[in-house]
Amino acid sequence: MPKSKEPPTSLLIFGKQSRYLREKRDLTRRELSALIPYSESFIAMVERGERPPKPGYVDAVDAVLGADGLLCVLAPDVSEKHHPAWAEEYVHLQAQALALHVYSTHFLHGQLQTKECAQAVFRSVRPSMTEEEIEQSVQARLATQKLLTRTPACRMTFVLEESTLLRKIGGRDVWEGELRNLLKISQLHNVQLQIMPLSRETHAGVDGPMTLLETPDHHTVGYVSGQQGSYFLTEPDDISVLSHRYGTLRAQALDAEASRAFIQRLLTGES
Known part of the structure; x- marks a missing residue:
């Protein structure tokens, strides 16, 4: 970063x-x-x-x-304003978004992370961050979560790779706290949370994570993050491709009810 x-x-x-x-x-x-x-x-x-x-x-x-x-x-x-400079524009757009659609592959999206999970994620960054940098980044991430319960509500959907739930970043206690947080968030009326099972034999997300964001003037912007930075996609052709891809991902993933049941089984050790 x-x-x-x-x-x-x-x-x-x-x-x-x-x-x-x-x-x-x-x-x-x-x-x-x-x-x-x-x-x-x-x-x-x-x-x-x-x-x-x-x-x-x-x-x-x-x-x-x-x-x-x-x-x-x-x-x-x-x-x-204490987000990294490269993220300032995205943070601003996200705070005003009418809708947010996210496909996560490596770890849970910042909107879904508990404080303890966010701390563990930032401690995993290399080169290592100082404790002060970690604390600043965690507070910045938690501040963005106002979007979950904002009025007027932001329509939010998340497709999460099963591996993001299996990886116990921060240890078992942090992991279990995160699973309980996901169950709580999944009950929000404006949120749809779906799990992409590892057992899928066809998969539309082979090109990696992505975010689609609807702005207050009803334009859709794509946001793609990588190792050394992130970038926006605004051209209609690109947005059309990402929208089709994301729609296919949602169709391939478990539905919201089955996803909640999957998380509950993980929490109780039944799966």
Whole structure:
């Protein structure tokens, strides 16, 4: 995943403003730490733009420093802008999507991951990420999951390779927690979740994972990710191919009811 070494501008702005407000009240970082449930080192990293502030941190600092909502207003921007630069456009489109259709092959899509699963996924990245980078990436991923329960609802379908459910990334406890999360998500009225069994003898997804996203103006955009980056597909001919391919994948996969039953059997050890 390409990374920028320079902190995002939004984080730098938030950090400078919060530092200005702290110093205006003649508080040291240690003194501020005594007033809120966050460490002095965490405060320092936020003020330098090195860490995105958590929602609880923003609320606490805004209140203690008497910012009168100034920092809270910036919270949505800093929570969105710490994604890797190459993903910014996709994150923006996904947040506004009318519909999202995903085919996953190696691990579960970010919309479906628990916090513990996301941590395990980012710890698997090579070259290795630092703990700070992992925490930033996890918080960014969890923030996108608002899409699952957004109003108005986003229509969402997922086709998951069976192997994504069999791989116990993070260990058994994390794996079982993820299976329970999938069962919970599968009950949402706007979500259809299907499993592609390993026993399939014909398979339309041999070219790898893909995402189809419907924008607010009813255009469909394709999104394909790879080892060193990702790219969009917008040409009608390309979208037609991906749409046909995805429709075939859904027809080849287990239906939603059978998929829930499959996940339940995995969880109870019956399969």
